[in-house]
Amino acid sequence: MQARKGFEMEHQVKILAVDDRYENLLALSSILASSHYEVICLQSGEEVLRYLLKEPADHIAVILMDVQMPGLSGFETVELIKQRKACQDIPIIFLTALSTSIEHVLKGYHVGSIDYLFKPVHPEMLRKKVDAFVNMHLNHQKIKAQSELLHKRTLDLEETNRKLAEADEKLKQQNVLLEQWVEERTSELVDAHEKLLKSQEHFKKMFMLSPSLMAIRRLPDLTYLEINESWKQYTGYGDEILGTTLNLLRTEQGDYVSSDEVIHNCKVKYETKSKEVRTALLSTEIIDIENESCMLQVAVDITESLRFETEMARLAQLNLVGEMAAGIAHEIRNPMTTIRGFLQLFRENDRNMQKQYIPIMLEELDRANEIITEYLSLAKNKQSHQQAENMNRIIEMLLPLIQAEAVMSGKHVHYEFTPCPDIQLDDKEMRQLILNMCMNGLEAMHVGGRLHLQTYQEQDHVVLLIGDEGTGIDEHHLEKLGRPFFTTKDEGTGLGLAICYSIAARHHASIEVQTSPSGTTFYIRFPIPNSPE
Template sequence: MEQQVKILAVDDRYENLLALNSILASPQYEIVSLQSGEEVLKYLLKESPDPIAVILMDVQMPGINGYETVELIKQRKSCQDIPIIFLTAISTSIEHVLKGYHVGSIDYLFKPVHPDLLRMKVDAFVKLHRYHQEIRNQRELLQLRTLELEETNCRLERAEAQLKEQNLLLEQWVEERTSELVDAHEKLMKSQEHFKKLFVSSPCPMAIRRLSDLSYLEINESWKQCTGYGEEVIGTCNSIRMEPSEPMGDQLIVHNVKVKFEMKSGEFRTALLSTEIIDIEDEKCLLLVAVDITENLRYESEMARLAQLNLVGEMAAGIAHEIRNPMTTIRGFLQLFRDGKRRLESEYIQIMLEELDRANDIITEYLSLAKNKRTHQQSEHLNRIIESLQPLIQAEAVMSGKHVQFLLVDCPELSLDDKEIRQLILNMCMNGLESMQTGGNLTVATHLDSEQVLLTISDEGAGIPEEHLEKLGRPFFTTKDHGTGLGLAICYSIAARHHATIDVKSDHQGTTFVIRFQIPAHALSVI
């Protein structure tokens, strides 16, 4: 359906406007009735002139007459092309008609106007208006298409420029890659040459076997000297009998696996074996590298034996020193009793019993260090054990004017021996309290770290000298005046029996012990 066009009917008499509306009544027209030149000018100022097909203008009107109104309309650029028809019943002289054409009208009709004539003229101007509007639309569409074409051309030009740039970059990239390939080939040749020199002159026994049938492709001089086998194995699949220290399954690639191998002479030696898959002339091969550690193991065994003897000597000296004191006291009393210089009184008996108990405690603590000591481990909550010891530790702290805080988080159950863990916690807490001055703070905390539960015991003491840190946990080593040197050693032994580790950090602001317990596999699944 065609869009309605507007027709402005301007007459100061209302009945004339009704007559024009009646003559031009049509669904294609929208008749806008105005009664003065001022109304026409106001209407054109606020409304777009595009939909206005024609203006029917009365000449004689109060205020601004028709001629003056048309002159003002034509001064506005957007309204210059609107066709205007003068309608008058008074100004019928040729001078008025010429004046009408002069000011800008395109027709001049006298009232009473013949309806059909007016209708035909208006229809003609409406068609002309629609034709001009269609031309404008086509012109705008053409301009739009022209802009789109220009934009497309610009994009094509940019794309062409980008393509040229990309082609240039591609050519540069090809040149660079070609140069890199040449360099890589040269480096590969040098690398192969270096590998060959390294293979031949390496002090480590090395062999290359084909991966397809495991036949020997090459062996170096060190391999020949170490195994006793020479060129006779090249091309064969005769494997040197090796016994790994742990099952290897079908693994081809291993690193530093300890193996025992039999030499051609029948002697057995030990080596660290590593393997790697390499390419030689487009063929997959297995490179074997062995490090003979037979002599190193012999030296290590001898050093370990000497270290054990030295440790036994130190422990024997410590035990002798600690037990000799109570034994000396008891021997002295017994000599006095034998010589009759003292009577056997209850207070002397009590002293001797206390000295015997002291010696027995030292022996008991020493036995606690045994690695093969039987433990009764079961699922326990570490926090529950700490909470059961909390009153005892708090009481000890209050008696010495110090403070203890417990920072415990939810932790999974661990496999623990309740009595041994109690002893470990008490020993470390008492050590921490003894190391601090009055007013110091001791902190006992637990938290989770990956697959471990961490027990942290921190004090605010003077710290442990750096030269003593490496000696911690050694039996009979102590910095206390009256200590046996077995407390921390027992803690380390308990930790070892629980497959736990102890880390120590110490400075002038205090010492922190961190005991790391492994979380059982069944507990990890529910964390």
């Protein structure tokens, strides 16, 4: 209905329906059901009076009151309601099915009602009446609020006018004194101003064009006064940071850089607007700007340098391990083959020995052979048979195995594949990479966790996303990811993730890690052939 549109209420409007018969209340609730007001059902006059003592009267738009009720009648209840000042303006409509005499109607109006309806009530007519009272209630509330606001604004305006008059008088006196002072100091100020402009221009050029991140902050609260373009580019924060005290710089121990500490080339970390944590060398100095003590912060971002050093160290370690793997694998496997042949022969000829020792020896030899196989996968010069393959096809073939593993551990797998072009892949190595990283993700989560698998094209790369909802990777362990024999598992060999990094390197792919207490996500980016890097 039109009356129910456009309601803007700070509180829920209430309609009180009072009747000692539950079925009548149920009918009223059904007739008046609306999202714009709440129908409160009460079954006696005593309940109405108790409700009005607890709830604000200005929330009630209208009361629908049954005349004949046990205990207090409708007439008696309304007389008591009207005696309370806060409730005198609440509209009341009497509902009755017993007497239609003019005496009852006049008595209803006499005690304070504004309408008298006979049961059975016409539903549409009742809704129209209630909607009209709701609209009147809302309009009354708006007028009341506007009146209070107008009164407040009038008082504020009077106070402002008084202050303006006082300020105007003071300003006139100050202008006289200022004119005298200006005449005496004009020549001195002109010279000082020219020197200051030149100095500020030189400083501003150095400040704004510096490749280092630079910020000027007021002491002692470290409010940002100015930041240069390098600060904006690296942190992602623009002029919106000016006037705030947002502290982005932390020491390696996790403490914020204090306002009273002058430091030089201190290694710190800062978090960009996109939540990326980067590393910088920070130097600070206390300077005076317009007779105000400020701190000049100069930071040189060394994130990429550290990342390059870490990657070089990891690659050097992988090369060393690969050379070792290629050298020792052949020497170890030959004697293992001979020993296994003798053990099988003993198992056929000596039953007692078979039962006690042979199965254990064979199991340990198989385990050693498995480790050597994984170790050999790290070799840089390992032959890789790459051909045009589609990443989605490989994952779809492995998906049933991954889902089965997830179901067995009470976890879930969510996957989303988008069409991607074929790229140069070694099918066997890709299976090993995907399975290793998916198993790691499942092991990192508690029961009910969800593993995310996604593929998509990003400019000239095909991206494979593998994410979990575990507890994340400790910051101190991030730089060690991909190193052989580094593991946080009690029974892990530390070769699984190292093999994944080695496979990615042979495919000229990069691995990016994003981690937080809510989970870890790996982004493996494979170059698309004949695409510009």
